[in-house]
Structures are given as structure tokens and as C-alpha cells.
Amino acid sequence: MDNPDIVYTKVDEAPELASASLLPIIQRFAAAAGVSVGTRDISLAGRIIASFPENLTKAQRQSDDLAILGELVKSPGANVIKLPNISASVPQLVAAISELQSQGYNLPDYPETPGTDAEKAIRARYDAIKGSAVNPVLREGNSDRRAAAAVKNYAQANPHSMGTWSSDSKTRVATMSAGDFRSNETSVTLTAAQSGTARIELVGRDGSVTILKEVVDFPEGTVVDATFMSARALNSFLLEQIEATKADGILFSIHLKATMMKVSDPILFGHAVKAFLKPVFDTYADDLAAVGANPNSGLGAVLESVQTSPKSAEILAAIDATMADAPPLYMVNSDKGITNLHVPSDVIIDASLPALIRAGGKGWGPDGKEADTVCVIPDSAYASVYDEAIKDCKANGALDPATAGTVQNIGLMAQKAEEYGSHPTTFEVPTAGTVRMIAANGDILHEHDVEAGDIWRSASTRQAPIEDWVQLAIDRQAIEGCEAIFWLDETRAHDAQLLNYVKPLLTKAGVSEKFQILAPREATRVSFDTIRRGETSIAVTGNVLRDYLTDLFPILELGTSAKMLSIVKLMQGGGLFETGAGGSAPKHVQQLVEENHLRWDSLGEFCALGESLKFLAQVKGNAKAKVLGDAVDLATQGILDHNKSPGRKVGQADNRDSHYYFALYWAQALAAQGDDAEIAAYFVPIAKALAENEAVIQAEIAAVQGAPAQIGGYFHSDADKTTAVMRPSSTLNAIID
Numbered sequence: 001m002d003n004p005d006i007v008y009t010k011v012d013e014a015p016e017l018a019s020a021s022l023l024p025i026i027q028r029f030a031a032a033a034g035v036s037v038g039t040r041d042i043s044l045a046g047r048i049i050a051s052f053p054e055n056l057t058k059a060q061r062q063s064d065d066l067a068i069l070g071e072l073v074k075s076p077g078a079n080v081i082k083l084p085n086i087s088a089s090v091p092q093l094v095a096a097i098s099e100l101q102s103q104g105y106n107l108p109d110y111p112e113t114p115g116t117d118a119e120k121a122i123r124a125r126y127d128a129i130k131g132s133a134v135n136p137v138l139r140e141g142n143s144d145r146r147a148a149a150a151v152k153n154y155a156q157a158n159p160h161s162m163g164t165w166s167s168d169s170k171t172r173v174a175t176m177s178a179g180d181f182r183s184n185e186t187s188v189t190l191t192a193a194q195s196g197t198a199r200i201e202l203v204g205r206d207g208s209v210t211i212l213k214e215v216v217d218f219p220e221g222t223v224v225d226a227t228f229m230s231a232r233a234l235n236s237f238l239l240e241q242i243e244a245t246k247a248d249g250i251l252f253s254i255h256l257k258a259t260m261m262k263v264s265d266p267i268l269f270g271h272a273v274k275a276f277l278k279p280v281f282d283t284y285a286d287d288l289a290a291v292g293a294n295p296n297s298g299l300g301a302v303l304e305s306v307q308t309s310p311k312s313a314e315i316l317a318a319i320d321a322t323m324a325d326a327p328p329l330y331m332v333n334s335d336k337g338i339t340n341l342h343v344p345s346d347v348i349i350d351a352s353l354p355a356l357i358r359a360g361g362k363g364w365g366p367d368g369k370e371a372d373t374v375c376v377i378p379d380s381a382y383a384s385v386y387d388e389a390i391k392d393c394k395a396n397g398a399l400d401p402a403t404a405g406t407v408q409n410i411g412l413m414a415q416k417a418e419e420y421g422s423h424p425t426t427f428e429v430p431t432a433g434t435v436r437m438i439a440a441n442g443d444i445l446h447e448h449d450v451e452a453g454d455i456w457r458s459a460s461t462r463q464a465p466i467e468d469w470v471q472l473a474i475d476r477q478a479i480e481g482c483e484a485i486f487w488l489d490e491t492r493a494h495d496a497q498l499l500n501y502v503k504p505l506l507t508k509a510g511v512s513e514k515f516q517i518l519a520p521r522e523a524t525r526v527s528f529d530t531i532r533r534g535e536t537s538i539a540v541t542g543n544v545l546r547d548y549l550t551d552l553f554p555i556l557e558l559g560t561s562a563k564m565l566s567i568v569k570l571m572q573g574g575g576l577f578e579t580g581a582g583g584s585a586p587k588h589v590q591q592l593v594e595e596n597h598l599r600w601d602s603l604g605e606f607c608a609l610g611e612s613l614k615f616l617a618q619v620k621g622n623a624k625a626k627v628l629g630d631a632v633d634l635a636t637q638g639i640l641d642h643n644k645s646p647g648r649k650v651g652q653a654d655n656r657d658s659h660y661y662f663a664l665y666w667a668q669a670l671a672a673q674g675d676d677a678e679i680a681a682y683f684v685p686i687a688k689a690l691a692e693n694e695a696v697i698q699a700e701i702a703a704v705q706g707a708p709a710q711i712g713g714y715f716h717s718d719a720d721k722t723t724a725v726m727r728p729s730s731t732l733n734a735i736i737d
């Protein structure tokens with residue numbers, strides 16, 4: 001099948017609901033200019049279905065669209081609009097499987113403890129779907145994220161509300177000072193002789209050798225890191241912080257990235273669950289093991305398993321007693337008793353800490369009240385960013401969105417760069433010994449003494465992506481002419497290797513004086529000073545800080561990262577246009593189902609669509625696409641100028657209303673432009689019909705709000721039902737179809 005001019009991804013949750021309303025508008029308008037917009041399914045349910053063809057009927061089967069897209073992004077013609085999708089934790093994966101089974105899909109259960117080879121094979125297929133399985137495949141380029149000028153101007157003119165910061169807030173970041181990934185890191189840049197296939201092995205204390213990974217393939221110039229988290233150091237740190245939090249009399253919280261760090265972080269999360277319930281895990285270790293209670297899947301999963309134990313009443317009572325004696329937990333949903341420790345993917349650091357900082361350093365406690373919070377971030381590599389941000393707010397008060405400048409980001413991301421590509425080379429060490437990484441020529445690249453339970457990992461970053469990233473930073477700085485900072489720490493092993501690339505490249509381009517190189521803490525401080533003065537700073541960062549900073553600054557500056565421009569200039573020449581920098585807003589689905597109001601704001605989609613069309617015009621010399629893209633920008637501006645973004649509450653205008661206005665303004669801009677008379681003539685009657693029927697369309701959309709909505713599934717909703725819910729205006733549909 002030929003690829004359409006633009007691929008618009010099919011995803012999950014709120015953005016997918018929004019697509020049911022927006023995509024028909026986009027396809028209709030684009031077709032008028034001869035631009036085709038097709039879809040590819042990267043939803044969690046779609047990926048599960050595509051993984052088990054032999055279990056399904058012909059009608060149920062689906063192509064492996066992620067694999068198809070993975071190839072497409074390596075071709076120069078790629079033009080993909082990527083909406084946020086679910087990065088599933090085990091509990092989410094299990095829920096999605098069970099929903100599909102209930103719809104008649106004969107899928108195997110997720111084997112929690114695979115025994116037979118067949119179970120291990122099923123588990124391996126499911127594990128490939130788990131966590132952040134989509135983004136790393138599509139991101140064959142580096143990342144450019146920023147607020148479009150119109151969006152930033154709107155945020156300054158219409159500042160969102162911010163919590164108040166008090167200088168005596170007890171909220172603080174707690175991080176490890178030894179034994180963590182940051183402290184144990186070693187890093188090398190491979191010579192020609194060392195390039196090729198490396199292996200990773202564990203030499204036991206008895207001299208036995210276990211191969212952990214047979215083949216890892218690296219070209220010359222790759223920066224290869226290795227490090228480990230000491231389980232012993234982690235546990236004493238966690239126990240210490242639980243005690244310290246109790247003494248402080250505030251909430252305990254832990255912030256990890258169990259989605260993108262899908263191998264290491266669920267294990268760290270499991271340690272936190274065990275530390276928090278230490279007396280229970282000490283006393284009932286065997287009973288918990290007997291019912292398969294897996295702390296890595298969270299307290300929620302443990303509680304579920306305990307139900308099946310003959311000693312369930314006794315164990316549940318012990319859990320209650322331990323919780324009563326522990327510091328209060330930061331809550332995900334205090335009404336429903338869902339704590340920070342229930343599900344590993346509920347509290348994700350990139351989004352959770354900015355939200356806490358935006359709220360004045362407050363989290364929700366079990367009593368449903370806001371309170372100061374200890375924010376545990378075990379590894380110290382990037383914790384200083386949040387520590388410094390919190391200190392800045394304590395000293396200077398909350399950031400003022402009406403006057404704050406902006407921090408843009410250029411992120412090193414291509415080809416699974418750095419920690420976010422480390423899953424195949426991450427291991428929970430089975431027995432004490434030495435983990436060694438041995439290069440093709442026999443050189444020992446890395447060697448660490450480890451104990452059983454330590455988490456060892458290697459991450460790599462290739463030369464071409466590094467060079468591309470530095471060039472992207474140089475280009476962006478030249479366009480903006482503003483402050484630009486490489487957030488790199490000369491005292492950190494990996495960063496020191498990167499700097500060996502960065503500094504000569506800057507010198508060669510004659511732009512060294514335009515860039516600062518600062519460790520994350522110092523860079524945070526300088527960037528806060530800069531935006532408090534109302535100015536712009538470009539943060540040039542690695543992959544993790546790309547993720548963290550593009551939620552942190554947008555959430556403080558704009559209230560949300562959903563409105564960001566997120567462009568991936570693919571290294572093979574194509575373009576990937578992500579919509580926003582945030583996720584798929586699960587809470588929004590709940591609201592739609594309960595009261596038929598969708599508060600998802602599609603501004604990120606509008607911005608991405610404009611960029612995608614202009615990119616199409618540029619690479620394919622398609623003048624009509626340029627006309628469409630320029631008009632999208634005007635429509636987006638119109639949405640902002642006329643305040644047509646969705647309201648939060650039922651009864652207010654919602655996502656569907658905003659799409660009507662987007663269509664209206666887009667059609668009006670196309671009708672009014674003078675570059676293409678044919679397109680203008682085509683859109684004159686459409687713009688007229690949309691404008692004349694404003695009141696009718698608004699009334700038809702408003703009429704459905706308030707009552708529950710049926711979409712026939714959460715992970716795999718029914719297309720017809722979803723369309724009926726999301727396209728309630730027959731007048732609008734008649735104009736669009």
C-alpha cells in the first residue's frame with residue numbers, strides 16, 4: 001500500500017477521541033488540495049492485536065503498523081503526525097488484554113511468571129509492547145520543542161492560575177549521594193578497533209561466566225556508558241527517607257519514569273513498595289511469593305494478589321497497620337484511595353514534578369487535602385534540576401506566566417540515544433560478581449563489582465546523532481539569537497565524553513561564545529533567572545532532560561505541555577511532528593464517559609498539522625500544501641484570539657466545539673487567501689456554510705453534554721459509537737462530509 005502524503009497516527013485515550021472529530025475535517029480540507037492524509041494504528045490495543053495474528057480470526061487481524069512506520073521514518077519521504085499514545089505498565093497491559101478478550105479476541109493472558117517455553121515466548125511478545133515501545137521506534141531524529149510565538153503570547157495575555165510558594169515550604173527533593181547510577185557511571189568513546197560487536201558478561205565470585213548479552217553492535221565513535229544502582233544503597237536510602245518524611249510530618253512521594261525506563265524503573269518502584277511495607281514483606285515474604293505478589297507492578301497489584309492468599313485477612317491487617325505507622329502517601333486519587341505506590345505508571349516524573357511545582361509545592365494527601373511533600377528521586381543524575389527549581393520558587397515565589405520568558409529545547413534523541421535506549425542492556429544482577437562489557441577487539445570497556453539485585457545497565461549514543469544535535473542547536477540559536485546552554489556536567493562520565501564532541505564542533509562553526517556549558521543545577525538556576533526577566537533560553541540537552549524540561553517549563557509557563565510544538569527532524573530527511581509534549585490524559589476519557597464532555601485541547605494537533613503541511617510543501621514542492629499550512633496557522637491563531645479552546649467543565653464548550661471553530665477559521669483563511677484561486681473558490685461556500693450555521697452547530701453539540709456517553713471500550717473502543725459521540729452535529733457533518 002502506498003503511503004499517504006501525511007500519516008496521522010491512531011492512538012488511545014483522549015487524543016484518539018479527539019481524532020474522531022478532527023480527522024474527518026483534516027482529511028476533507030486536505031483532499032481539496034490533493035493532499036492525502038492516512039492513518040496508522042499505534043494504539044496499545046492495536047499493537048497487541050498485531051502481535052498475535054495466529055490467535056485471531058482473519059477479520060480481527062491487523063497489520064503491524066508500528067513496524068511499517070518504523071521503516072517509513074527512515075525514508076526521506078516520511079511525514080508523520082504523531083499523537084501521544086499509552087506507554088503501558090503491566091497493570092495497563094493486563095487490563096487492555098482482558099478488554100480485548102471480552103470483545104472476543106482469543107489472546108493469551110499476560111504470563112506474570114512464565115514457566116514453560118511457550119509462556120516465555122508469549123511474555124517476550126508482550127514485553128515488546130510494554131512501556132514506551134512506540135516513541136523510540138519513530139524518533140529517528142533529534143528533538144526541537146518550543147512554544148509557537150502565538151501560543152506563548154496567548155499564555156502571557158491569559159495567564160493560568162499558579163499555586164503560591166511560601167519560603168517556609170517543607171517540600172524538598174531527596175536523592176542518593178552514593179551507589180546510584182550517577183555515581184557509578186563510566187563512559188568511553190569507541191575507537192575503530194573497539195567498534196563492532198561487544199558482549200556483556202557476569203563473572204561470578206566463583207569464577208563462573210554468565211553471558212548477559214551476546215551481541216551489542218556499535219559503530220566507531222559511539223559513546224558507550226555503563227553503570228549500576230546498588231540495591232543495598234537504594235534500600236537504605238529509601239528507609240532513611242521514609243523515616244525522615246515521617247519526622248517532617250509531610251507527604252512521601254516517589255517519582256520515576258517506569259514507562260520510558262521500562263526495565264530499570266519498575267524494579268526501583270518495587271523496591272519503594274517493599275521499603276514502604278517493610279514489616280509486611282519481612283514477615284510474609286513466603287506467603288506473598290506464594291500468591292505471586294509482584295511489588296514491581298505496584299501496591300495495587302500486591303493487594304489484588306493478597307486477596308487469593310489463605311492468610312489474606314491477616315496480611316491485609318498487617319498492611320493497614322504498617323500504612324498507619326508510615327508517613328502519609330502522596331495520592332493519585334484520594335477519593336478512590338489510589339496512592340503513589342499503587343501503579344508504577346501513574347506518577348511519571350516528567351509530568352508529576354512540574355504539576356507539584358505549579359501547585360506551589362503541594363501534593364494531595366490521603367485526607368484529600370494539599371500538603372508539602374518529600375519528592376524522592378533515587379538517582380541523582382537529574383534530581384538537581386527539580387531541587388534547584390524548588391529552591392528558586394521558595395526564594396523568589398511562583399513563576400509569573402504573564403511575564404515569564406520561555407525555555408526552548410533541543411534534545412539529543414535520535415537512534416535510541418542515552419538512557420532511554422538502554423532496555424536491551426539493562427539487567428537485574430542474579431548473583432554477586434563483576435559485570436564486564438568487552439569490545440569486539442577484547443578490550444574491557446567497562447567493569448563493575450556488583451551484588452545480587454543490583455541494577456546494571458549500559459546506554460549508548462552514536463556519533464551521527466550527536467553531530468546532528470549540535471548542528472540543530474547551532475541553527476536554532478542562530479534563528480533566536482538568544483541565550484543557549486548545553487546542560488552538560490563536565491564531572492559526569494557520560495557528559496565528559498559528549499563534550500569531547502560538542503566543544504570542537506562549536507569551535508569549528510565559530511560559535512563557541514554563543515553557548516554556555518553548565519551542569520544541570522547551574523543551568524536550571526540560570527534558566528530560571530532568564531525567564532524571570534522575560535527572556536528566552538535554549539536548553540540543549542540529552543534525551544532524559546529533553547523529556548523532563550519539555551514538561552517542566554511548559555507546565556509552568558503555559559499551564560500544560562499539550563500546547564507545545566514538538567518537531568523531530570528525521571536524520572534521513574523526513575519529518576515527524578509530535579503533538580504537544582505530554583501524554584494521553586486518561587482522566588479526560590473518564591469525564592467524557594461520565595458526562596459527555598471532552599476537555600482535551602487539540603492545540604498541539606493544530607500546531608503539528610501546520611508544520612507538517614508546510615514541511616510537505618517544502619520537500620515535495622507542493623504549493624497547495626503551503627496554502628493549506630499557512631491557513632492552519634491562521635486558524636490556530638483564530639482559536640487563541642477568540643478563546644475557542646475547550647473549557648474544563650460540563651456545559652462549557654468542549655473539544656468538539658473547538659474543532660468546529662478550527663474548521664471555520666481554516667475555511668475562512670483558505671477562502672480569503674490570494675495565492676491559489678482554485679482553493680479559494682472551493683472554500684468560499686464551505687466557509688459560508690460553516691459561518692451561517694454557527695448557532696445550529698453549537699446547539700447540536702451542546703445538546704449532548706451532561707449524560708453518560710457510550711464508546712464501547714476503553715483501550716479498544718467501538719469506532720461507530722465513538723464517531724457518534726464525537727460528531728454529534730448533523731449540520732456540521734453534512735458540511736464536512
Ligand SMILES: NC(=O)C1=CN([C@@H]2O[C@H](COP(=O)(O)OP(=O)(O)OC[C@H]3O[C@@H](n4cnc5c(N)ncnc54)[C@H](OP(=O)(O)O)[C@@H]3O)[C@@H](O)[C@H]2O)C=CC1
Nearest residue numbers: 084085086087259348351562582583584585587599600601
Ligand atoms: N508522547 C507520548 O506519546 C507521551 C505519552 N505519555 C503517556 O500518556 C499517558 C498519560 O500520561 P500522564 O503523565 O498522565 O500525562 P498527560 O500529559 O496525559 O496528562 C497530564 C495532565 O495534563 C493535562 N493535559 C495533557 N494534555 C492535555 C490536552 N491536550 N488538553 C488539556 N489538558 C491536557 C491534563 O490535566 P487535567 O486532567 O487537569 O485536565 C492531564 O490530566 C501515559 O500512558 C504516558 O505514558 C506521556 C507523555 C508523552
Ligand SMILES: O=C(O)CCC(=O)C(=O)O
Nearest residue numbers: 087132135259260547581
Ligand atoms: O514515550 C513515552 O512514554 C513518553 C514520552 C515523553 O514523555 C516525552 O517524549 O516527553
Ligand SMILES: [Mg+2]
Nearest residue numbers: 350547551581
Ligand atoms: Mg515527557
